[in-house]
Amino acid sequence: MLQTKLVDSALKAWTIEQRRHFHMHPELSGQEFETAAYVKEKLAEFGIPVDSRFSEPNVIAYFKGTEGKKTVALRADMDALPLYEEGDKPYISTVPGVMHGCGHDGHTAILLAVAKWMSSHPDQVKNNIVFIFQSSEEASPSGAQQLVKEGVLDEVDVIYGIHLMSRLPLGKIGFASGFAMASSDDFDITIEGVGGHGGQPQDAVDPIYIATHLIQAFQSVVSRNLHPLHAGVISFGGMQAGNSYNVIPSEVKLQGTIRAMTFEAAELMNKKTAQLTESICASFGANGHYEFIEGTPPLYNHPEACEYALKVIQDIFGEEAFEPMEPSMGAEDFSYYLKEKTGAFINVGMQSEKSKYPHHHPLFDIDEDAIPTAIELMIQLALNGE
Template identity: 75%
Template sequence: MLKTNIVDLELQNWTIEQRRHFHMYPELSGQEYKTAEYVIERLKEFGLSPDMHFSAPNVVARFQGTEGKRTIALRADMDALPLQEDEDKPCVSTIPGVMHGCGHDGHTAILLAAAKWMTANAKMIKNNIVFIFQSSEEESPSGAKKLVEEGVLNGVDAIYGIHLMSDVPLGKIGFAEGFAMASSDDFDIIIEGVGGHGGQPQDAIDPVYISTHLIQAFQSVVSRSLHPLHAGVISIGGMQAGHSYNVIPHEVKIQGTIRAMTFDAAQMMYEKTEQLTKSICASFGAIGHYQYTPGTPPVYNHPEACEVAKKVIIETFGEDAFTELQPSMGAEDFGFYVKEKIGAFINVGMKSEISQYPHHHPKFDIDEAALPAGIKLMIQFALKG
């Protein structure tokens, strides 16, 4: 069993310094070039060289274990959000309109600290390790998808990732086994009707009226086409129509998201929404244009990886630390990794007075007391994954 004090105060303080650096200099999805340069500099200090086979600003480094019979991948995401941070904090973003509002600064610092510890204790690491510092988790195109396509999981036996969570109490660590997070796909719809005078609707084909039928029908996909035990959500997030009291517009634009907890449900909901768009619009004499944008697949926590993770949590932090979490309709592009390989995505609690605001909130902050737990998990996954 790894002693809980193996992550000493010096490493904890070093990790906090790294986290605060990333927090002060955030970069948006796909733009994390300075963050990547900083990560590469630290890795080189540890004696690790980045694998140049992968597209920037992703950073991948490999560690050769003493036995090398298994290869474990560990992943952190690096991107920030387009948010203006509330400045009433000890450490704030120096980039206007950009902040680490989801904890990725902590994830990157944690994985760097784990790499630092492993290189300093190389004789203890029997497995080969792949360190993945991933770009663009928050926005498409997904950094995870790109890395998988480029072969980052070639030869990998299992992959683990963590997420610091402001809605899980500090000191608690857990996950949902099986389908743990939903897929996330988007759609854009244009209802092309015939505009006209508001007082003479008989001469128009009203796309606003048609849109009400379409939105109602979409909810029937969830209530009548989706298996009652398979969670799914269709939400309309945007709608643009006319600008006048007495003019029926020519078209209506609709934007929405589809969330599903299984691969089959995601496919079915896509097919049904496309079919309904075209058929309902046609029934009123309008034309329905449907554009589907695939996002991220569901996150599936494999039972064998969950068994390892639960054992690691209990042995390292005690039975009281483990908490079984409910699946979430939130999405995470870690789903691309576990679609290909055995793996698990673990939530590290940090809910406290310091971390009391939800993710993606201008006042969101990390309770840095949770960072050591993240480091210990990454080290243990390297040892026992």
């Protein structure tokens, strides 16, 4: 647990209370209307106005700085996951089949705490601040993508986001500079063959056999088309075919995901998988239909924002607090903001006995001792916003 300069025990206790409220009342992506109403109620108590121009259930609020030469955006995601929570914590989810299994309840409470602190110390906030309480990080369509389209960043100079991270030790803050997280796109494939008798395959066009060639060929995109230093992953997650021992089905459906660490790699992998689907299926006399489902782009942490964040971390928490992180093939829709504006996405460590389970696990929980660090970090990043 790191020492904080601006966050006292009272603000920590208040934030934990808010976080537990959100944890007990989770809402799925695009359905966070009660969460949004609660956030608006708190912002009204702080005297911070909400901008009604943006789509609900997103909540966008503005804090006018004393100088207003720069505008800094801070973002928290609000959605929960379709999981049945396990365990016996006193603040366990009250909504069957829905839980905050990724820490978004903490992120929302932390950003509210930042707003509360700023409303109590307005003379210390020189920059204009945009508070982004975002819907739908966990599902498509992305809430970040929608807000960017609606112009949430039009007047913003720099944007920061944080993520409480269970695989980073408590008392550490870390990030990767440059490309830090992968894109995440999906695909659906339908192979239309000709069904027939399992003992007479010469009279059929076997889509299962064709599917095996397609699955193998897709891996050549990574090993033979992608630049060896540009990370990429293609994984098949589903295959639906026939249901009889001796009947060759007429159709096979495949589904999978494409992950890439650069914009160029993501575009190449989409193009090549579509080409392979059509050409391989045609070579066997079948029809191949490829549907690309756009997800999130790679997340690029701007070096200048990372340099500033590193200085803040070391100045406030000490040089030992920062832990460099390797890029991850996980995805995060904060990447849409970073495609448009300078900024960084930063991980706040919380790995401990309480938070030993990974994100998206039914027993996942936050070590609340990490919360003051996250509040302090967001405040300090916003005060100068370089």
